[in-house]
Amino acid sequence: MDPGPAEEGVAPAISPLKPGEKFHLFVSYSSMDAVWTHGLISRLEADLPGLRICLHERDFTPGRNVLENMAECIQQSQKVLLVLSQDFVQSRWCLLEADLSLFGYCLERKPVIPVLLRPCQIPLHLSHLTYLEATDSRFHLKVQHLLCQPNHRLTRALPARHPTPSLYSGxxxxxxxxxxxxxxxxxxxxxxxxxxxxxxxxxxxxxPEVYRHAVGILNGVQSPRSCLRYLGCRVPLGVFLIILSLGMLLLPVMLGVQRNPPAERFLLIAVTVFFCPLLVALGVNSLCWFRRFSRKKMRxxxxxxxxxxxxxxxxxxxxxxxxxxxxxxxxxxxxxxxxxxxxxxxxxxxxxxxxxxxxxxxxxxxxxxxxxxxxxxxxxxxxxxxxxxxxxxxxxxxxxxxxxxxxxx
Structure with missing residues (x-):
């Protein structure tokens, strides 16, 4: 994919759009990487006059399904560039992976240029492609070279789409x-x-029925409805119970237990000894509710x-x-x-x-x-x-x- 020495001295030229094509490049990226991606697009458009790039916020049809918009724009583009990061894998790629039948047909007929912006887990369907690293000193030259390559030449240079991954136990x-x-x-x-x-x-x-049934078993696990699930509820309750228990320790002093008859003195001490540890236990349990809940739910x-x-x-x-x-x-x-x-x-x-x-x-x-x-x-x-x-x-x-x-x- 590297530009040859002879080609570096020649001004790059974008291939003309064919019938049915509206864009030279479709760019897909996470919103978290928008600043870097917009900077890359601005530089490419400045260095390659006539370059038409499809951006979802600018070129998607309002009111249409996101997946349908993506499939149509990919089909109308010469090439596809994916800005890979962990945010992209967890958000944007999930949209693509949600319906392979919708976008897979388009991607199999378009050269895909993966750009690794930050280290991440490369999606399975891109792991066979050689990606460009954004930190490479010749990154912009390589991107321009790929954009100026005709599709038929670039496609032959890329590995076959969706190779069968080797399976092994474990x-x-x-x-x-x-x-x-x-x-x-x-x-x-x-x-x-x-x-x-x-x-x-x-x-x-x-x-799909086996998968649906298996995952459906997990979806049947219920979340708690207790008010203690809220941190703002269990912390004040736990602190209040612990303070109340400490206050009960001072109750005999405040009531002057020494001046009371022996029967009342015994009853007051017995109530204090019983309720004080109980309130402490309830307070600690309130504060530790989430830990106990997590263990129970994990089991x-x-x-x-x-x-x-x-x-x-x-x-x-x-x-x-x-x-x-x-x-x-x-x-x-x-x-x-x-x-x-x-x-x-x-x-x-x-x-x-x-x-x-x-x-x-x-x-x-x-x-x-x-x-x-x-x-x-x-x-x-x-x-x-x-x-x-x-x-x-x-x-x-x-x-x-x-x-x-x-x-x-």
């Missing part, structure tokens, strides 16, 4: 954020879209994820959650691990129970490539090339929690 396929994650209150359990199977999962899961979510994994496991797919608003999907071959369970009495029931209780935490270990250390399994053959396989992980968990009523594998 591969992380997708990290899925919940809907409106950025504006979600900390106490609210996230909801996940069930409109369709995300594209990174389609290679192993083609049935509930892990069990719901286990139910979903019973549906996904036949497709060699597992999901896991380590927060209330994010899911990890991994591709794991479970056939050999299942055979280990089947060697025990009621093996099928044991395998299902293991999926229900341990599959979520195992998926998170695979997704983060971090497994608990265990000397007992180092000499035992596993079914995962790197890290513990599922049956080894379950055996380790059972040894750590003896007395659960299930024999180790």
């Amino acid at each position: 591969k992380t396929l997708l990290t899925l954020n919940c809907i409106n994650r950025d504006s979600l209150p900390s106490w609210k359990v996230g909801s996940f879209s069930t409109l369709g199977v995300p594209d990174p999962l389609k290679e192993v899961l083609e049935d 509930e979510l892990e069990l719901r994820v286990g139910e979903a994994n019973v549906l996904l496991a036949p497709h060699s797919l597992l999901m896991g959650c380590d927060t209330m608003n994010k899911l990890h999907f991994v591709y794991v071959l479970l056939g050999d691990c299942r055979q280990v369970f089947l060697q025990a009495p009621q093996g099928e029931a044991l395998f299902r129970e293991a999926l229900l209780r341990f599959s979520s935490s195992y998926t998170c270990c695979v997704a983060h490539a971090h497994f608990p250390a265990c000397e007992d399994t180092q000499g035992a053959p596993g079914h995962l090339e790197l890290g513990l396989c599922f049956c080894q992980f379950v055996s380790l968990q059972l040894m750590k929690h003896e007395g659960l009523g299930v024999n180790p594998v």
